[in-house]
Amino acid sequence: MTQKELSQQIKLKKSFLCVGLDIDLEKIPPHLLQEEDPMFAFAKAIIDTTHDLCVAYKPNTAFFEAYGVKGWQSLEKTIQYLNKNYPDHFTIADAKRGDIGNTSTRYAKAFFEDLNFDSVTIAPYMGKDSVEPFLEFEDKFAILLALTSNAGAFDFQTKTIDRLPLYQQVLKTTSQYKNSERLMYVVGATKAEYLQDIRKIVPDSFLLVPGVGAQGGSLEEVYKYGANDQVGLLVNSSRGIIYASQQEDFAEAARAKAMQMQVEMATLLRL
Numbered sequence: 001m002t003q004k005e006l007s008q009q010i011k012l013k014k015s016f017l018c019v020g021l022d023i024d025l026e027k028i029p030p031h032l033l034q035e036e037d038p039m040f041a042f043a044k045a046i047i048d049t050t051h052d053l054c055v056a057y058k059p060n061t062a063f064f065e066a067y068g069v070k071g072w073q074s075l076e077k078t079i080q081y082l083n084k085n086y087p088d089h090f091t092i093a094d095a096k097r098g099d100i101g102n103t104s105t106r107y108a109k110a111f112f113e114d115l116n117f118d119s120v121t122i123a124p125y126m127g128k129d130s131v132e133p134f135l136e137f138e139d140k141f142a143i144l145l146a147l148t149s150n151a152g153a154f155d156f157q158t159k160t161i162d163r164l165p166l167y168q169q170v171l172k173t174t175s176q177y178k179n180s181e182r183l184m185y186v187v188g189a190t191k192a193e194y195l196q197d198i199r200k201i202v203p204d205s206f207l208l209v210p211g212v213g214a215q216g217g218s219l220e221e222v223y224k225y226g227a228n229d230q231v232g233l234l235v236n237s238s239r240g241i242i243y244a245s246q247q248e249d250f251a252e253a254a255r256a257k258a259m260q261m262q263v264e265m266a267t268l269l270r271l
């Protein structure tokens with residue numbers, strides 16, 4: 001998918017919602033545990049009931065990897081289901097990868113060629129030669145961790161290096177990488193007040209913003225400080241949507257939560 005197509009979907013659906021698939025077998029409704037593949041059954045039900053309200057899905061690979069081969073197969077089935085049935089949705093493998101060049105190339109092949117995700121999240125810490133292999137794939141995106149939503153973000157990301165906070169160095173430096181038009185950035189909703197400064201450095205880049213819902217970030221503030229003229233935002237909510245109910249009505253409850261966010265987004269988009 002291209003950035004232009006993603007922006008068109010946002011306008012069409014009046015939504016910049018990304019539904020996070022952080023599927024925890026201890027939290028899904030107990031009746032699903034009788035299914036042959038409970039993780040996929042849960043993912044499918046959530047996707048089928050929320051697809052018209054969101055523009056992106058973000059399976060967090062840790063939740064699948066935790067179950068070994070079976071978990072990876074559930075991830076494979078989930079992305080295949082999305083690509084076959086909902087090809088207009090932007091897909092994000094939240095895997096937070098990045099390594100020396102030849103290893104990054106293997107990660108990129110795994111997520112872009114084998115699994116056919118549109119994007120993968122990357123830790124920028126190892127620098128240019130660890131990121132650029134992900135940028136060699138046409139219409140695929142590397143989403144770099146810039147300023148994360150967790151408290152530990154203040155350990156390193158806001159520390160000053162050469163008169164700039166590290167997260168700003170990440171934005172500036174990576175904007176010069178080869179094929180940098182294939183970069184997007186993660187900025188936590190819990191740090192919405194930083195978005196104005198971030199937009200001065202990367203005015204046109206898409207930002208993936210986790211941290212609304214369960215982590216307490218404000219959608220309104222994210223939009224106010226982070227939107228550009230094409231919107232340029234994907235706001236993620238995982239637990240707040242997918243675990244709205246842990247009973248048999250879980251899919252309808254997830255839809256109601258997703259709709260609440262979409263309605264709020266549509267209102268913001270009209271302002």
Ligand SMILES: O=c1ccn([C@@H]2O[C@H](COP(=O)(O)O)[C@@H](O)[C@H]2O)c(=O)[nH]1
Pocket residue numbers: 020022060094147148149150186187188210211212213214215236237238239240
């Ligand atoms: O800075 C970051 C980067 C990634 N995440 C991920 O997003 C979701 C958030 O889940 P919620 O349940 O909506 O809190 C999860 O997969 C995180 O690993 C993040 O939260 N912050």
